[in-house]
Amino acid sequence: MTYYSLNRKAPETTFKDAVIRGLAPDKGLYFPKEISPLPKAFFATIAHKTNHEIAFEAIKQFVGTEIPEPILKSIIEETLNFNFPIINLNDQISILELFHGQTMAFKDVGARFMARCLGFFNRNNNNEVTVLVATSGDTGGAVANGFLGVKGVNVVILYPSGKVSKIQEKQLTTLGKNITAIEVDGVFDDCQDMVKRAFVDTDLTSTMQLTSANSINIARWLPQLFYYLFAYKALKPKYDDIVFCVPSGNYGNICAGMVAQKLGLPVEHFVAANNANDAVVRYMDTKTYNPKPSMATLSNAMDVGNPSNFVRIQELYNNSFEDLKSHLSTFSFSDTETEGAILELFNAHNYIADPHGAIGYLGAKAYLKKNPKAHTVVLETAHPTKFLDVVKRVIQNKVEIPVQIRAIMDKPKSSIKIATYKELKALLLES
Numbered sequence: 001m002t003y004y005s006l007n008r009k010a011p012e013t014t015f016k017d018a019v020i021r022g023l024a025p026d027k028g029l030y031f032p033k034e035i036s037p038l039p040k041a042f043f044a045t046i047a048h049k050t051n052h053e054i055a056f057e058a059i060k061q062f063v064g065t066e067i068p069e070p071i072l073k074s075i076i077e078e079t080l081n082f083n084f085p086i087i088n089l090n091d092q093i094s095i096l097e098l099f100h101g102q103t104m105a106f107k108d109v110g111a112r113f114m115a116r117c118l119g120f121f122n123r124n125n126n127n128e129v130t131v132l133v134a135t136s137g138d139t140g141g142a143v144a145n146g147f148l149g150v151k152g153v154n155v156v157i158l159y160p161s162g163k164v165s166k167i168q169e170k171q172l173t174t175l176g177k178n179i180t181a182i183e184v185d186g187v188f189d190d191c192q193d194m195v196k197r198a199f200v201d202t203d204l205t206s207t208m209q210l211t212s213a214n215s216i217n218i219a220r221w222l223p224q225l226f227y228y229l230f231a232y233k234a235l236k237p238k239y240d241d242i243v244f245c246v247p248s249g250n251y252g253n254i255c256a257g258m259v260a261q262k263l264g265l266p267v268e269h270f271v272a273a274n275n276a277n278d279a280v281v282r283y284m285d286t287k288t289y290n291p292k293p294s295m296a297t298l299s300n301a302m303d304v305g306n307p308s309n310f311v312r313i314q315e316l317y318n319n320s321f322e323d324l325k326s327h328l329s330t331f332s333f334s335d336t337e338t339e340g341a342i343l344e345l346f347n348a349h350n351y352i353a354d355p356h357g358a359i360g361y362l363g364a365k366a367y368l369k370k371n372p373k374a375h376t377v378v379l380e381t382a383h384p385t386k387f388l389d390v391v392k393r394v395i396q397n398k399v400e401i402p403v404q405i406r407a408i409m410d411k412p413k414s415s416i417k418i419a420t421y422k423e424l425k426a427l428l429l430e431s
């Protein structure tokens with residue numbers, strides 16, 4: 001499969017090269033040159049396929065021959081080593097739980113897939129690759145966990161000091177080995193800016209192979225399309241057309257769902273639900289894209305002022321505002337509304353949601369107001385215990401802590417504090 005840069009000033013390249021580079025040399029995001037719909041029979045017979053078979057069929061064309069089929073199959077099996085249950089709240093709303101993996105957020109899917117692809121590409125290479133990644137909360141843990149112990153790969157994670165939850169911080173600062181956590185005095189956008197600067201800093205790129213593991217990397221972004229297909233498989237007997245409601249920050253997850261739609265998945269509509277960081281909501285209202293610095297909210301993994309993947313979404317809909325508008329609705333919700341939704345889900349449905357999933361639920365309700373016949377599927381992107389303080393305070397009830405989380409609670413944190421890009425650069429050069 002050939003990939004091109006969305007800035008269109010870099011040469012086209014292979015899956016392998018795009019995965020290793022992360023970002024194209026012209027700083028553009030990579031995008032597949034062609035997306036061929038899957039055969040109609042694939043969707044007609046989906047009920048008889050396993051999740052691993054579905055994922056393999058769906059991702060095959062994006063990888064091409066660069067990973068041999070048996071290896072790609074085992075990468076998929078190792079990536080998808082957990083379940084994706086659907087909870088039916090009522091005739092209008094189902095919840096797709098994406099948090100049953102190692103770090104209890106959907107990012108485990110992309111991180112595990114990417115780590116294994118990179119490990120394969122790097123298998124005979126004596127030069128180490130450094131994965132540099134900025135996290136607003138969940139990426140860090142998923143990437144750290146996915147890459148832990150992968151040969152020939154060092155991982156450096158930047159996170160905004162004091163702006164991730166306690167458990168999120170534990171997940172990325174307690175692993176050691178090939179994982180280094182850097183605590184930045186600033187917000188997520190500062191971390192992301194430092195990462196972007198490092199990728200174009202020739203002092204660094206001439207001495208080391210840097211790559212990213214943010215959703216800008218195609219190997220993290222694309223496998224996220226898998227569970228949209230799983231949801232279709234589970235709901236097909238009852239609901240033909242689904243509306244997916246995706247709590248969105250960097251817009252990688254929802255954009256992967258849109259790729260699934262290009263593959264032929266019947267999707268009635270997409271809803272992107274945002275917190276106060278609403279650059280895309282304002283764009284859809286005004287046709288003017290005017291990103292702002294990110295603001296801290298209860299749903300911190302969505303505190304993104306300038307969503308990187310939005311350019312991919314525009315490309316998918318041929319850069320046509322009208323086309324996009326007919327496929328995507330967007331809403332923004334405050335922290336107070338988020339708390340209200342957590343409480344409502346608990347009281348009315350006995351369901352404990354995390355703040356991100358709660359925003360997805362609000363998005364579904366907003367969409368249903370105008371489209372009462374729709375069936376919406378809310379993507380619950382993280383386990384509620386990752387945001388224990390908020391959830392406990394709101395529902396005034398105990399939340400059971402799963403084993404994955406209990407295992408890291410008492411481990412000592414280890415991080416390096418920095419405030420400037422200069423400090424990051426010095427650290428990378430000395431390593």
Ligand SMILES: *Cc1c(COP(=O)(O)O)cnc(C)c1O
Nearest residue numbers: 138249250251252253301381382
């Ligand atoms: C990362 C994350 C999001 C946002 O996903 P994007 O792909 O950045 O839009 C939403 N919820 C949780 C729990 C996350 O970790």
